[in-house]
């Protein structure tokens with residue numbers, strides 16, 4: 009016990025001693041610290057400075073003390089002093105803290121600040137809590153934090169935080185949207201339910217009224233004619249219905265049948281039975297067993313001498329029919345209330361089924377759309393593989409990417425070194441240009457490679473290659489476009505561009521040809537990529553206004569000696585400004601075809617630029633098309649650019665060089681960038697004197713088609729909606745509908761469709777030839793086309809009457825413009841023929857494929873770029889990441905068409921009959937002669953007849969190919985950016 013006490017006492021003393029020791033140590037440290045601080049204070053004063061901090065070396069995640077000498081600051085004499093600051097160039101964790109006066113001599117004030125671990129710098133000023141500041145002569149004070157993050161690491165950190173924040177916001181937004189959607193759904197369901205209820209009430213009311221009428225005629229029996237046993241019965245019971253046939257028209261009939269229904273024949277003929285002879289009563293009595301339908305009020309029937317369709321004699325009660333009352337076990341009102349409820353339930357379940365179908369369809373459409381887009385993007389990225397590709401293929405923000413480059417296919421071929429020069433966000437990234445990186449050999453041998461860290465705020469990776477580290481020497485900058493690869497998952501999105509199309513056509517409200525389709529569909533695609541697109545169009549008196557939503561007067565201005573009214577409306581989701589000069593230039597009942605077209609459109613171009621100027625609009629790109637809006641290019645460059653529309657660049661697209669070449673040439677000279685609608689056409693016209701001088705800014709970009717406007721899965725003009733999955737069934741139904749509509753033979757025959765403007769360009773003689781050949785081969789032909797030239801129109805009217813008499817059930821020429829019919833032809837045809845002499849792009853072959861029809865085309869322009877022959881073009885298709893999708897032919901003579909339509913003609917003729925004449929293949933006339941003789945074997949049609957399974961699989965293949973704007977819209981965006989450089 010004693011010893012224990014002693015031990016405790018000793019321990020207690022030891023502890024006290026230790027504490028005393030510790031206290032002394034701390035005191036010493038505090039003294040030392042104070043000494044050090046005092047020393048720093050006087051040193052600071054000697055230097056004529058007013059601020060220092062302790063410790064002098066500041067590191068992250070540490071407490072520091074900041075000192076201010078008030079005698080030499082602008083806060084002299086103030087009794088309240090605060091520090092206001094933040095870290096990392098004022099971007100992180102701001103603070104405001106009160107300073108205390110220190111105990112040592114001089115007017116030193118101080119406060120403690122915690123330096124966070126992310127800090128690389130402290131920035132601060134002092135103030136009196138109100139309006140007097142000490143901010144180091146406007147430079148602010150700063151202290152560098154050593155050994156922690158650098159500026160770039162901190163940027164990454166902020167971006168990471170931003171990314172998390174964006175994710176959180178997106179989640180919140182999605183949840184909000186989900187709830188709003190749910191509410192909308194509930195509201196809509198409530199409204200629809202009410203509508204169903206009202207409809208059920210009306211329907212019940214209507215039935216009740218009608219039945220009252222019938223009930224007036226209904227009885228329980230008619231003496232000596234008919235009666236029912238038992239006399240008391242209700243719905244669901246089996247009864248015997250007796251009939252005395254000797255009293256009516258069936259007196260001599262051998263058999264008697266009852267043809268019956270109920271409630272005024274509500275469900276039509278629902279009771280049919282043969283009557284049996286009933287012996288033992290006066291008269292000629294017969295009976296049938298009848299089950300009284302549930303919830304019926306009246307039975308209706310007639311008697312006949314046979315079953316339905318075979319009876320010849322009837323007793324229909326002198327045209328009144330027979331009607332028996334079915335007693336109901338409940339009060340009338342209750343019965344009708346129940347009836348109304350039944351009708352309501354039926355309406356509601358039918359509606360829900362319908363809604364579910366629509367929802368499922370919309371979901372499927374969206375899913376297909378997204379999958380196609382993703383697939384196209386992947387093929388796009390892979391398609392450059394022979395020059396550039398990345399690993400991973402889709403570059404992610406925040407990730408590491410390896411760039412592979414194959415110089416053998418570029419201007420850097422054979423150079424000993426390749427240097428990679430990269431930045432982000434179209435060369436505008438905050439980090440600027442990364443230092444050039446020397447590319448290293450890769451395993452493939454052909455490619456060199458290098459790796460880059462992609463910042464979190466990147467949306468685009470930009471690069472070029474050079475032979476040297478320095479800025480001289482040869483560069484591969486992709487012909488001035490630079491290489492750009494989209495970056496996914498970044499925190500920054502590409503800032504939207506503002507594009508204005510000035511055009512004289514726009515589908516579907518002012519369409520003459522493909523230009524109209526392209527203006528609308530390209531705009532929609534670019535708008536879908538989050539850019540702003542407007543269209544300026546003349547307000548023709550012949551506009552198809554039913555397709556313009558929310559059309560409203562927008563403003564009016566004076567120009568060109570007249571008032572110009574501007575109307576704003578939505579067409580296919582696009583904002584369209586309609587210019588209506590009050591001098592009536594566009595009140596001519598047509599788009600083209602006036603003597604002064606050039607003057608009218610020249611006026612329009614001028615008025616459109618004036619409108620942009622007067623409304624203070626500053627588009628990034630003004631896009632004009634063909635000769636009709638070509639003047640925009642020079643009016644802008646000569647005048648409006650200097651009047652204030654400074655920012656815009658002019659992009660000019662040639663859809664057809666055949667018309668207005670001098671105007672096109674002039675626009676080519678003035679435009680910042682010019683395009684035509686396919687790579688092959690761009691090469692075909694490269695030598696043209698209006699194009700040749702401008703090749704450096706001239707690009708061929710393929711047209712696309714709008715996947716919403718042309719969509720067999722959601723096409724109101726088709727009888728059965730289809731995707732590639734049910735293409736055979738969908739096209740069969742469409743073909744039948746087409747045959748029926750055009751009064752053609754309803755049979756399973758190969759059907760060739762032609763949809764075209766009938767002009768020289770479209771290969772009129774080839775079209776005619778093909779019609780006859782297809783008919784020879786037992787096919788059907790439908791042509792939809794109209795000719796602006798009356799002589800051609802007449803020619804076709806004659807051909808039509810000839811064909812309609814010789815082949816009235818297999819040929820139909822519809823010589824008019826008919827959009828709905830065109831949809832049915834695209835869907836119902838097996839082949840779409842496009843034998844154009846020249847074709848800048850051609851949309852009909854693309855639409856054909858979207859509808860699972862096989863294109864047969866002449867190898868020219870865009871037709872060559874989009875249709876790959878099933879026999880000859882496998883490799884060419886493969887190089888584009890595609891598989892063959894149709895038939896094509898060369899030459900502008902009829903033999904070509906035959907060859908496309910007839911696979912075996914050549915082999916058959918030259919190998920079997922004249923093997924030595926193979927050389928004649930190229931001699932068009934000779935070949936044509938023999939082909940006509942042997943025109944019973946047509947290549948495409950033969951495939952249809954002989955290999956239906958293969959043919960059907962080809963329909964699937966073409967439907968799966970993506971000829972929308974998914975890919976070309978990206979090319980246009982590249983071009984717009986390049987125009988702005």
Ligand SMILES: Nc1ncnc2c1ncn2[C@@H]1O[C@H](COP(=O)(O)OP(=O)(O)O[C@H]2O[C@H](CO)[C@@H](O)[C@H](O)[C@H]2O)[C@@H](O)[C@H]1O
Nearest residue numbers: 521522523663764765792793824825826830848849850851
């Ligand atoms: N009678 C009719 N009834 C209903 N619809 C009809 C029709 N006749 C034609 N069409 C439709 O009009 C469009 C014509 O497209 P094309 O590509 O053949 O254009 P076009 O030669 O007019 O245009 C020029 O511009 C386009 C767009 O750049 C280029 O693709 C093309 O090569 C170039 O000649 C298609 O959508 C087609 O379905």
